[in-house]
Amino acid sequence: MKPIPIHAFNPGPYTGAGNWTYLIRGRVTTLIDAGTGEPQHLEALEQALDGATLAQVLVTHGHTDHASGVMALAAKFPGVRFLKMPWPERDGRWPAPWEPLSEGSAITAGDDTLTAVYTPGHAPDHLCFWHAESRTLFCGDLAQKGTTIYIPPNLQGDLMAYLTSLERVLALQPARLLPAHGPVIDDPERVLRGYIEHRGEREAQIIALLRGGERTPEAMVEHLYRGLKETLVPMARESVLAHLLKLEREGRARRSAASAPGASAPKGDAAHPLDAAREEHAWHIIEP
């Protein structure tokens, strides 16, 4: 399998240099991730297709930079199919005739078979696509060289699930990861183990802050991310909250019902299952 990387031409504060999409040519010409519909992406894709018909688009997860290009792709390539794991609260944003994928789905891509690997954590619908023969994993936003992955509880991110997904992928023993951001990762084990280690260190720091009397994600962000740009504080807060929610699920931390002074979490959609996490709480460590 020789996937052709095609840049999505969508640089920005959250996407860095922008996304990679991957074209797999052959019997069932397949694009992995949809990009955002930038005209330059569509042009580059058309060039790489070189007259072939785009049959299907596999989307790793429903975040804007991976999925919002489906309308533009549907307009440019009539008859193309769109496949992803359903995320019912979110998929309506990208009006395409989505076909559902799930853990273990076998998908013909090019002249090969890919297997869907359910890897939630960064997003609740996150799939990687595994090509067993070449031990290649199209890893979406599971990993990105040189940086950690954002786990946002307010978008159903889940740190416990993410750590399980990392172990799951390690067990596949991939030879290379083709990520949606940044260069190809040809030392997957080192990168994935580095993530697990980093999360362990961050957790120890947060436990120490709780023991030291810090009660809110906001206060912890000030310790953990010194000199952080104001615009990045909400993301940092979400990252700390992801750790606190993990500790809570493990019975190692709790929230008091009372509002914490100085906490100011944005109130979101009341129907969201994690809404409680966005209320103002004081956090406490539970000592064994």
Ligand SMILES: [Zn+2]
């Ligand atoms: Zn994402």
